Every structure is written in structure tokens, then in C-alpha cells.
Amino acid sequence: MSKFDYNKLIDNEAALQSRSIFWEPEIYQEELKQIFNRCWLFLGHDSQLPEAGDFLRTYMGEDDVIVVRGEDGEVRAFLNACSHRGNKVCHAEWGKTKAFTCSYHGWAYDNMGELAAVPLEESIYDNLDRSKLGLVPVARVQNYKGMIFGTFAEEGPDLVEYLGDMAYYLDVVLDASPEGMELIGTPYRVEIPGNWKLPVENAIGDGYHVAWAHAGAMRVVGTIGQGRSESVLGIGKDNTGFDDSGQLQIAIPPHTILSTLDGQSGYALYDNPGPCIEHLERVRPSVVERLGEVRGKQLLGSETHMGVFPNLQIIQGLNLLRVIHPKGPGAFEVATYSMADKNTPDEVKDIIVKHVGQTFGSAGILEGDDGDFTEAITHSPNGYATRQMKGWLGMAKGRTMDWDGPGEASPGIVNELCQREFYAQWQRTMLAESASDILPQAPIQKESVNG
Structure with missing residues (x-):
């Protein structure tokens, strides 16, 4: 029996998290057993x-x-x-x-x-x-559909049950083309002195930090400063103003989605997006026919962050797949792969690989920024007083919107719905008595994954 009260460490109603979940060695050892030994x-x-x-x-x-x-x-x-x-x-x-x-x-x-x-x-x-x-x-x-998962748990949900309605969104990447998706080349790997949960929640749901934390990067490779746009992901120049129309976060317990829904912004940070967008628009009609308008028009080509609990992120549009491997309570390795449909022209694949390297490669300008923050948040509680603080993820709590796809949606990507869902699932899994208990009791099913 655990000595930790996970109902107190995570307060879902108040959207609070104890800082001890990022540094306590015994909690980390329980994570290895409860999460990484049981989840897919x-x-x-x-x-x-x-x-x-x-x-x-x-x-x-x-x-x-x-x-x-x-x-x-x-x-x-x-x-x-x-x-x-x-x-x-x-x-x-x-x-x-x-x-x-x-x-x-x-x-x-x-x-x-x-x-x-x-x-x-x-x-x-x-x-x-x-x-x-x-x-x-x-x-x-x-x-x-080509993605290989494993679990050490002999019982519990099978993979399709575990993915649930998340498969509806994964298919934008995996099933848009009859030929399917492929990973290109070998992954970039970098080890960072931070807790593994922080890069996960940053990638799946933190739209708030982009124009501030990555301000320098935006001016080097992005739209702001190059005359293409006055905003990045709806956030205005100099981090002023925000337009949340046509953007959303979605909770599909235990997984999450963040998307801009505009069909092209996944390529906003590319040095040379032209060939990518030309290919995108050339295949879009066939994707609409294959997957429907929600996935073919709104999601395809948008910057869509898919979080598969606990440690997989797929960023459609940026065309990368990331896996976060824990290396102790205060360190993790991130492995980042470039991805594309198999029928993507070689010229476009080359552009994608170059862009992934520039942004989230081992010396990527975005990966470097995020690594600094995860390190600082992890190790700031080295002192006793700082350890007493709690994290707060209350942004847009209670805001809902209608959405034609599966899951519970909330407007805007500057929103902390995905992060709250991540920690709710973390708590649920840490409390689970067996692998059969790691999923929510009543999963959301607005429509079938093939709808």
C-alpha cells in the first residue's frame, strides 16, 4: 500500500498539483510500477x-x-x-x-x-x-495501423480499448493515405535534467507559452518578424491579444487533443512551406473522402497535438512523433522522429526532416527552450520552502464548446484542459489496484472511431 495520498497530491476540482510529484523519489518508483508497467x-x-x-x-x-x-x-x-x-x-x-x-x-x-x-x-x-x-x-x-505498442500487464484493456476514441484523431496521421504513415530515418535523442511529466504536459496542452517562451525562435524560423503573419497560433505580435476562434482542446480520457483547426498552420514555422502545402492541398480531397470533413478539412494540416497517455506525443502538421522516457525523478530522454505519409514526395520529406531537426532535434531551438523550463520547474523545489508550493492549471476550467468529433471540447489552445486531464489520468493510474482499473469508468463515446 502506498504511503502517498494521491487524492491529496492532485486536487482536480481546484486544478492544483503538489510539487512533490516532480521530485519525490518514492513517487517516481511507484510511477514505474503503476504507469510504465501497466499502460500501453x-x-x-x-x-x-x-x-x-x-x-x-x-x-x-x-x-x-x-x-x-x-x-x-x-x-x-x-x-x-x-x-x-x-x-x-x-x-x-x-x-x-x-x-x-x-x-x-x-x-x-x-x-x-x-x-x-x-x-x-x-x-x-x-x-x-x-x-x-x-x-x-x-x-x-x-x-x-502500423503503430506498435506493448504492455507488461497480462490483463487489462487491449490496445484498441485503451486508445478508445483517440483512434478517431490518430487516423488523421495513420489512415489519411491508403499507403499509411512512416517514420523517416533515426530519432533525435536528448537527455534533459527534468521530470518526465513536464515535457509531456507542455507538448500536449501548453499553448500559453509559445509566443513568450519561444519569442526568439519565432523571429528566427517563424511567422512573426518575417511578414507572413501578425500572430502565431492566434497569439498576437509581442504576446498581445488572443483569438481563440477556430481552436480547441479536447479531453478523450485518458488521452488529449489540441488543434488550431485551420488546415495549414502546422506548416507556419517552416522555412520553405510551399511544397508541403502544395502536397497537402493536392491530397486533401482524397482525405476528406476517406475520413470525412472534420478530419480532412479541419484537422489535416493544422497544428494538432495528440497526447497518448502516458508518454507519446504526435504533432500533426509539424510532422513529428515524440516519446518521453523517464530516467529517474529528475531526468528524462526525449526521442523525436520525423514522420510523413508514405506517398509524400521526397522533396517534401526532406523539408520535414530538416524542419524537425531545426525545431525539436538535439540542438533544436524549440526543444532547447522547453528543456530549460522543465529543468527549472523540476529542480526549483530543492529547497524546503519552495516544495510547499502547488502548481495551478485552472485556465479555461468550465469553458465548453460544441464539437463534431469525440471527446469534451473547450475553446482555444491557450487553455489548460489537456494538462488537467493528464494529471487526472496520472492520479487515476497511480490509484489503480490493477491494470483493469487504469481507464475511466465511463469513457466518452460521442461517436464511433470510424465515424
Whole structure:
């Protein structure tokens, strides 16, 4: 039983959060068990593992895992730990192999996780049963339209149930084209000394900080200062004035959406958006026909931030996918991938990759700004008095609007609905007695995900 009262650490009615959730080591250890051991976590995409033997390494919480397409074509995931003494059997970030071999004692495992060879086996072992000593599998691995997720929980919701109505929005990225989406190249990786929850809530819902925190970046790569517009995401020049018309945040417990709904602003920060927008408008009619007007006209091409709890963000329009990997209560790694429909022209893919690098790459001007703030917020409570403070996320609380898609919508992207929903789900998951209890009791279902 936890010594922490999560009902007091998160006050949903007052929109308050205790600062201890960002620095308390024991809370972090409970997060690894309650959240990262039970929720469905993004592992990779089919485009990264096209053939048998293709593999990649990633993390589920702090557990190092191998994701590999076996000789039978099935994708599996395993702990990156030899069944003999626990040494890593894979040190490469990605590649192609028929076997993973431990560098300590030479035990080798095939790409379906079975123990295939043991040095000196006949001479030194009388009781070795290879069938019981394969790599430890991730309990469940499932695929949604090319996106591979895994969970260590043997029971609880399956992936489709876990995604729920969030699938309606994910399909703007995954199902706009009959050919589907792909991740381009390898991810940018950067480790930042901050708590993992802060970059998540920043990416999924903090439209408030953009014109202020990124003011310098806006003038380097953005619309303000280059004569294209007097505003960024509805926020006026010099951070004055705000127009929330045609923008919204949506709670789809346990997930979230933020969108500008204008069909093109996802490309507002590009140096050379012309080819991207030309391709966008060329394919838009087919997307409308495929997914309907809400997704084809309002969401496609807009800056739409999709948050899949706990640690996956997809920013449609900016064309990037980010995963936040915790590295202790005061550090995290962010892995950022460029993405595009498979039928996107190479010229446009090149522009996307360049833009992702400029903004959210390892030296990206937006990633650097956000990293500074997450570090400061995490470590400011090193002193006792500061630890007594609470965070407040009360902006636009109680404001609602009609919306034709699934979820509960609130007007404007300068709004903290998504952040409040993130911490409500964090609380719900930390209190859950089992993986079967991590979803809300009454999920919102205004229409089917195929509507």
C-alpha cells in the first residue's frame, strides 16, 4: 500500500498539483510500477521493421527492451537482459540480425527470443532446459495501423480499448493515405535534467507559452518578424491579444487533443512551406473522402497535438512523433522522429526532416527552450520552502464548446484542459489496484472511431 495520498497530491476540482510529484523519489518508483508497467507504451512503427530480423531498442519506463520482427514475420518485444546473469544482449540502437548474443558468456537468442546456443553446453550443463530460458517477453504487443505498442500487464484493456476514441484523431496521421504513415530515418535523442511529466504536459496542452517562451525562435524560423503573419497560433505580435476562434482542446480520457483547426498552420514555422502545402492541398480531397470533413478539412494540416497517455506525443502538421522516457525523478530522454505519409514526395520529406531537426532535434531551438523550463520547474523545489508550493492549471476550467468529433471540447489552445486531464489520468493510474482499473469508468463515446 502506498504511503502517498494521491487524492491529496492532485486536487482536480481546484486544478492544483503538489510539487512533490516532480521530485519525490518514492513517487517516481511507484510511477514505474503503476504507469510504465501497466499502460500501453509506444514501441515503434512497422516502417522501422519491414523485414524478418529487423530490430530496434527502446524503453518501457526504465526497462530496456528489444523490439524485433521474427523469422515468422511477427513482431515481438523482449527485455534486453540475458536469462543467465542479466547482461544486455543488444547494444545497437537498431539493425538486422538472426541472433542476439550476450557478450558476457556467449548465450545466443534467435530473433523470436528462444535460447539458441550456449557455449560448452554439453560439457558443463546437466540440467539446462533451453525452452525455459529464452528472453523474457513483454506480456502483450499489439499493433494499431502500423503503430506498435506493448504492455507488461497480462490483463487489462487491449490496445484498441485503451486508445478508445483517440483512434478517431490518430487516423488523421495513420489512415489519411491508403499507403499509411512512416517514420523517416533515426530519432533525435536528448537527455534533459527534468521530470518526465513536464515535457509531456507542455507538448500536449501548453499553448500559453509559445509566443513568450519561444519569442526568439519565432523571429528566427517563424511567422512573426518575417511578414507572413501578425500572430502565431492566434497569439498576437509581442504576446498581445488572443483569438481563440477556430481552436480547441479536447479531453478523450485518458488521452488529449489540441488543434488550431485551420488546415495549414502546422506548416507556419517552416522555412520553405510551399511544397508541403502544395502536397497537402493536392491530397486533401482524397482525405476528406476517406475520413470525412472534420478530419480532412479541419484537422489535416493544422497544428494538432495528440497526447497518448502516458508518454507519446504526435504533432500533426509539424510532422513529428515524440516519446518521453523517464530516467529517474529528475531526468528524462526525449526521442523525436520525423514522420510523413508514405506517398509524400521526397522533396517534401526532406523539408520535414530538416524542419524537425531545426525545431525539436538535439540542438533544436524549440526543444532547447522547453528543456530549460522543465529543468527549472523540476529542480526549483530543492529547497524546503519552495516544495510547499502547488502548481495551478485552472485556465479555461468550465469553458465548453460544441464539437463534431469525440471527446469534451473547450475553446482555444491557450487553455489548460489537456494538462488537467493528464494529471487526472496520472492520479487515476497511480490509484489503480490493477491494470483493469487504469481507464475511466465511463469513457466518452460521442461517436464511433470510424465515424
